[in-house]
Amino acid sequence: MYVIGFICTLGASLGYGLLLSLTQLAFKKVVKRENFKAIMDMIIYQSIVATCATLLGLFASGEWNDINKEMQEYEMGKASYVLDLIFIAISWKVFNIGCVGLIFEISSLFSNAISVLGLPIVPILAVVFFNEKMNGIKAISLVLAVWGFISYVYQQYLDESENKIENRNTLNVTKEECNIRG
Structure with a gap:
């Protein structure tokens, strides 16, 4: 089962x-x-x-x-x-x-x-308000849910950092081109 x-x-x-x-x-x-x-x-x-x-x-x-x-x-x-x-x-x-x-x-x-x-909010509320036991499966699912969210946030942070570096490089190249022409 x-x-x-x-x-x-x-x-x-x-x-x-x-x-x-x-x-x-x-x-x-x-x-x-x-x-x-x-x-x-x-x-x-x-x-x-x-x-x-x-x-x-x-x-x-x-x-x-x-x-x-x-x-x-x-x-x-x-x-x-x-x-x-x-x-x-x-x-x-x-x-x-x-x-x-x-x-x-x-x-x-x-x-x-x-x-x-x-997702982890429901088991936590059940433990706090209904005195349920926090067993291994609930703990693992809690950790996996939080880990998944943190992974998403970290990937967004990396993507944003990479975009900022690319934008700076583009701005520097554009300024250099303007200086050469000017």
Whole structure:
């Protein structure tokens, strides 16, 4: 089961990265507009496709029959169950708007780096507020998420430093050409 879980997790990560890259490609090649409406259109179309796929899977698997039982067994009651689902949906939409906005303004790579930076927050909050134990898997995932973000920031720093050196060299060559001509 661990192997299947690992493969599914890896596939989900690859799919999410591909989704971000395809969103950026769609902005450049298909949408070709630079405004908030373009971001909202992109989110709405992605959400419609995702909702249809989820509902298709829910009904095809027969799990829709278990929803009422799940709601009955929820510790805090039916109303809390529904409110949890509503607030989770709202939170994901806000997250989605932020991710697509980052893709629109900067890049899909930056959006993914910021998303990965947020991943360790949930286990840390669970340890602090719900007294969960910090086990090895949580610690490793925390370290990998922070390491990935730091790697991204460091690469951006190196690229920026290289650009500054190239700009200085270009300015020096231009000044020398002006001095020779003048």
